[in-house]
Amino acid sequence: MAKFHVTRSGKTEPCGATVRACPLGGANHFGSLEEAVAYSLSPTFAKREVYTRVQSEARRMAENAAGRKLAADNVWIESSSSGVQGEYQVRYTVPKEEGFHIAQLPLFLDRDEFEDWESVKEERN
Ligand SMILES: [Zn+2]
Structure with missing residues (x-):
């Protein structure tokens, strides 16, 4: 087939x-x-497309900040406490190092993009 x-x-x-x-x-x-x-044409595909776009942007920012390549699993985003609407923090871990780092530049997303990113991220975990 x-x-x-x-x-x-x-x-x-x-x-x-x-x-x-x-x-x-x-x-x-x-x-x-x-x-x-x-x-x-499904919402599932649309969400995954948003996830891929947001995740690769976050990874690019984390790699710039870290000055090295990072595995996709070592990069994620979280809400920022700055109070600025749409501002998210890009966080990353460096292998063999404890704790996480926060990329200096914020990532701006609308609420829907963040929710799509979050729901696909959860599916994958
Ligand atoms: Zn194929």
Whole structure:
């Protein structure tokens, strides 16, 4: 049976991976084109897209602050206590070091973006 996948940008196409596992991961593969299209239009997909965008921005900021590459699992965001609306803190841990660091620059998100990020983050934990 042909397999279809949904790319990160939401495109549906036949999966060409045969030798190695497809880098898009099992959750993005479907037995029919109709199922793949339905997923690409679903709120679940939209949330995951927001998560990926927010998480990669947070990771970029953390890596700038740390001056080194960091694993995705070592970077997260939390509400800021500054009282500035939409301001979040990017936090990260450095392997073999205790405690966490806070990136100097704040990350600005709207409430929906933060909630999408949070719900996908929880699914993954
Ligand atoms: Zn694939």
